[in-house]
Amino acid sequence: MMQRTDIKGPEEPAAGTGRRILLTRQMPEPVMQRIRDEMQAWINPEDRQLSPAELQVAVAEHRPNALMVMATDQIDAGFIAAMPSSVRAIATLSVGHEHIDIEAVRAHGLALLHTPDIHSNAVSEMAILLMLCAARRAQEGERMIYEDRWPGWSPTQLLGRDLTGARLGIIGMGRIGRIIAHRARAGFDMRIHYHNRSRLPHDLEQGATYHGTAEDLLAVSDFLILSAPSSPQTRGFLNARTIAHLPEGAVVVNVARGDLIDDDALIAALRSGRIAAAGLDVFNGEPNIHPAYRTLPNVFLQPHQGSSSMETRVRMGHVLLDSVEAFWRGERLNRLI
Structure with a gap:
């Protein structure tokens, strides 16, 4: 059974600041350390792919303001429609976005962030x-x-x-x-x-x-x-x-x-x-x-290892976090929508 893990920075953001993230997979330690230092987050504690139903439950329970998802997470129109209104952005650790229903993202007024050219x-x-x-x-x-x-x-x-x-x-x-x-x-x-x-x-x-x-x-x-x-x-x-x-x-x-x-x-x-x-x-x-x-x-x-070097994966993680933080500041960085 999936366990709850709350990772917060030294000072938890005040309620209503809208800076909570949900991360669907573990990342290399330098990225995880940054999340621990800077953000309020729920991070999937099991290094495995969550089913759509499991991910839906986690999003409903923790009500993040941004989702940080992987190319293996299927974010379809039904999933997007069922998300709580707290979610304002979806950040994908990928260049491609075919796993995300673009029209549903637009229809719900969400931001879509990605990691172009890093890998x-x-x-x-x-x-x-x-x-x-x-x-x-x-x-x-x-x-x-x-x-x-x-x-x-x-x-x-x-x-x-x-x-x-x-x-x-x-x-x-x-x-x-x-x-x-x-x-x-x-x-x-x-x-x-x-x-x-x-x-x-x-x-x-x-x-x-x-x-x-x-x-x-x-x-x-x-x-x-x-x-x-x-x-x-x-x-x-x-x-x-x-x-x-x-x-x-x-x-x-x-x-x-x-x-x-x-x-x-x-x-x-x-x-x-x-x-x-x-x-x-x-x-x-x-x-x-x-x-x-x-x-x-x-x-x-090979098992989908194209971007699997430590240096590349860490850069991808930091670029995506930079994009999320820019979104929270009202800026556009690596934003598709």
Whole structure:
């Protein structure tokens, strides 16, 4: 059973000041210490995902003025309608906001705060890791070592793909996509191609080739990285039809959102060899991912760890707290609505 934990600063704000927060998950200690020092808060004492019903009970009981939620918290219209009137802001520890009903936020006159651009470097590092590990068959090699099945070196063992000089296609050339492009170009001399809602200014392209349609981009993508936000236009983007446009034996990486991929289509392509390998950090239905992924030797999987470095997570926490405090002062900082 969830226990109540009230964490207050040295001086509790006077009633009616409207500066109480509810935090749905534990954060790294530097962020927690700041909350203890500066705020009146209820913090989920169990480091697990609260169900919508549990979160609703906590909000109703503690009547915060701001919610500090995670990308895994589903804040739908029903949840928002049932919140006490004390709640004036929702702050999400994420760049994306597809887990929050935007129209309901607007309709109830709430503020929506987020953490833009803070995790771009960490996520781009994860994209390079996934690309390397998928291309060089890291999961198969790791299993061979840890399961004590390595027979010794041979010239045809676990032959993978070179990144160096290959064509990299990027879907979504925002800040993360541009950092990925820079690192792939500088580190591996990859030739960068991209598709975006609109073409970037010349100085931001840095020599990358723009493709006006996704199909044109896919046709030249030896490696494909998905870094676009989840939206009605991008959900299910990688499916049987679009996979058919990729070169035979392409490598697919996803650091965006799981719903950009049709799992059944990608799994079929991986089984047939139409797609040589995939590196995935995000999934449909997290944490209950498609079970077939665990059976495939040519997939390198990570449990949504793109922004999981200590430095990045602490920065995200502080930026979100800065945004909440700015909201309380009547200022706009990292505010979407």
